[in-house]
Amino acid sequence: MISTDITGSTSEVGQLLGLLKNTKEYSAKIKALEEATAAHAAIVNVIGAASDIPALRDKAAADVAEAQVVLEQTKTQAVEIVAQAKVEAASVVKAAKDEAKAIKAKVAALHAEATQQRDLANVARQTVDKEQIAVAQLQQQLGEKIAAVEITKEQLDVAKQEVEANKAALRKRLDQVAKAAGL
Numbered sequence: 001m002i003s004t005d006i007t008g009s010t011s012e013v014g015q016l017l018g019l020l021k022n023t024k025e026y027s028a029k030i031k032a033l034e035e036a037t038a039a040h041a042a043i044v045n046v047i048g049a050a051s052d053i054p055a056l057r058d059k060a061a062a063d064v065a066e067a068q069v070v071l072e073q074t075k076t077q078a079v080e081i082v083a084q085a086k087v088e089a090a091s092v093v094k095a096a097k098d099e100a101k102a103i104k105a106k107v108a109a110l111h112a113e114a115t116q117q118r119d120l121a122n123v124a125r126q127t128v129d130k131e132q133i134a135v136a137q138l139q140q141q142l143g144e145k146i147a148a149v150e151i152t153k154e155q156l157d158v159a160k161q162e163v164e165a166n167k168a169a170l171r172k173r174l175d176q177v178a179k180a181a182g183l
Contacts, residue, residue: 019026 019029
């Protein structure tokens with residue numbers, strides 16, 4: 001039975017007769033009815049038949065309960081994983097801190113050794129500088145002594161020549177005296 005007034009008349013039989021007389025309107029109403037039926041069928045296919053609702057409700061409740069169990073298990077696993085990760089992270093952090101301390105100690109030792117080597121190098125450089133100054137002074141003194149020896153050698157050569165000249169003059173004079181004395 002059609003529950004709405006589709007022709008505007010007040011009696012149902014009158015409405016039906018008026019609808020059957022007008023084939024365009026009848027076709028349009030049939031088409032609208034088929035479209036509404038198809039739309040309702042699509043909804044029923046998506047949701048399910050009304051008779052299936054209690055079974056679907058029970059299945060949904062069971063699915064929710066199962067999801068709650070899975071959620072609780074997942075939460076428990078997550079707590080365990082987080083606890084284990086914290087323990088592992090603490091171990092990694094401790095190892096990293098220990099390694100950092102060891103590296104800092106090595107760096108401090110290398111720095112101390114480098115400072116000691118630098119200080120030794122500075123002392124060696126100062127010693128070398130002093131020795132170079134002493135060598136320069138000794139070279140200057142040696143040069144002065146060589147010059148003095150050269151002067152003395154020249155003086156000795158001059159004195160030797162004078163002695164030789166005096167010797168020659170003395171021999172000559174002795175020869176003259178011996179000749180004069182008849183000897």
